[in-house]
Amino acid sequence: MYASERHQAILAKARLVGRVEVKSLAEELDVTPETIRRDLTVMERRGLVQRAHGGAIAVDRLGVEPGVADRDAVYTDEKERIARRALAELPDGGSIIIDAGTTTSRLASMLPTHIELTVVTNSIPIAATLATRPNISLHLLGGHVRSQTLAVVGTWPQDELATISVDVAFLGINGLTADRGLTTPDLEEARIKTLFVESARRTVVLADHTKFGRQDFANVAPLSLIDTVITDSGIDSELLREIEQGGPDVIVA
Template sequence: MYAPERHQQILTRARSEGRVDVTALAGELDVTPETIRRDLTALERHGLVRRVHGGAIPVERLGFEPGLADREGLLSGEKERIAKAALDELPDGGAVILDAGTTTVRLAELLPTDRELTVVTHALPVATVLATRPGTTLHLVGGTVRGRTLAAVGSWALRDLAEIHVDVAFLGANGITADHGVTTPDLAEAAVKRALVTASRRTVVLADHTKVGRVDLARVADLADVDTLITDAAVEPELADEIEAAGTRVVRA
């Protein structure tokens, strides 16, 4: 069994049972405990588990939401491919929304300069990238800034978003499943994300494979509200098939 296959089995077990034990995994997967410890270290480095004595716990069981700085270097290749695939969803001109998140920041960096685009965002990192971008008219939504994501939330943000309508919203997500739709850990940020969906004609979710099949605390939108999910090639086929069966197009970048 290759390491990526082991990692997926370990992560699946951790999420279904709430924790995993080094000794038990070594016996079941027929590898040494040292190999399992290296696997857990790799999963922790990707922000998927937290090591505890004798094993590990999935981050969602800890109510843990990684900060922006912690997420910037994770799965950078996958996020690059997702962002490049998202360029195909841009209108020739018009207006788009960019949600908060490391993948949407990458998309902001890749936005073409050969067309006129109006971009609305409540994310300070996205605004910083686009503030001086040729051909881009930037509208920054105000509100209370969450330190963990550097995104504006609260009544000011909701009021601003209620007054606009755009062609496409590029939405980040901490979790997406066929049954529970799009979810995120924070209630205030979930409310803003719902407003982004309401304000757009089409919604495109950008989420790497670790988010697919995961459910977080706060519901953002049902899959019926999501036109396209762009993820990476490592997504579990059965999870992607379930989402497509629900009517959302899945792009594997």
Template sequence: MYAPERHQKILEQAHAQGRVDVRELAELLAVTPETIRRDLTSLERRGLVRRAHGGAIPVERAALMSPVSDREGLHASEKLAIATLALDELPENGSIIIDAGTTAIRFAELLPADRPLTVVTHSLAVASTVAPRPNIELYLLGGAVRTTSLASVGTWTHQLLGMVNVDVAFISVNGLTPERGLTTTNMAEAAVKTALIKAARRTVVLADHTKFGREEFGRIAPLAAVDTVITDAGVNADLVQDIEAAGTQVLWPGRPKAF
């Protein structure tokens, strides 16, 4: 197969899956990993992909996020499993932050009704989910609301966050790598997520396997700021090893806690 044909196949895979992996492409196209790396470098120079840990993502993934309603059905079973496992990280009669995002909404829906909790959020969707619960004391952070995420951002949001100190923050991200840590597509939301992490004693990241190995424009925090990442069984094993080597545990349904 000639290089232009490989490049076309790589782009097709990238657009279909959201990212491509060097080793998987090498096996699929029957070439060496070094050949795939050269192909990805060539495609990156042409502005068609962006290199990420162990592979690449199409440039569209760094564009503005699609609205929450458009993302609700993506990886629904994985998100439900992640949200269910995250319940184990809840404090007893304590306080939590719940970030914006579809997995965070699933998590909010599953919060127990028999445990007093204080919930802080900047997400309108999360707030509307938990507001009717008599066992939950809800604090909704104000600010400028972004239509794509239905979450508040800006000066007002940061001022209110500076007034709280919670037990656990449950954070959503668009990208997660050992080198760049947590990232998202929008700078304003990245800044709020950074503040959410700083307001909590512990941080738990909720991220399905498609977020691993991706690097987005807005940097949130290094892996050192994260205690636990909860994902699904489709996660790349090499990335898990690198993340845990940095001191952050990675959990998914059926995997026992290592530390």
């Protein structure tokens, strides 16, 4: 059995029963547990499963969007590297948007103190991080706060975004694919992200490797509107090439 056939069999079972175990999969597919672990790693990078102790869970069986605390606790090293590399994309002064997200929050905490920046955000945690910084002119969008992401959404921030233009937008995202571009679970949050892209002269997406190959419910923007994607070294090389062919430069941190 080829690897692609194993992946299909593993995914079909995970979707049917919810959770799969390494030991039982190895026995059923007549391969070693190490082979199954490698398969699950590849499938997680493609956004098909989420690794769990001793096995994995199909992403589309998780049922709920993870909260900020849950997302902040995973892939911490990768997010730190991505955020640190994103500092090189900052304008030398000027204005930026920082989208809500756990990787973008790390970028906010790393912003230099020696340059004057105007920062627009829809994130309550990011606003709290930057509110007392003397070199930051902070603009927090007003509206309804989503408890899952602590992001401000709704018609109020949409109206505000129609009046601004910034140098760079730093976007967090849930999924990136060559055919659907950027996607996220919530329609209201997707609309704000779309307006972020439209309001910026350049858009830089911060996304760890698990976001590549994953598709969520709400469309944000095609890859052709994205200038740069910064990810980590866990990215699958085939997925990286697919995203690059869609238009943006992909930087591996």
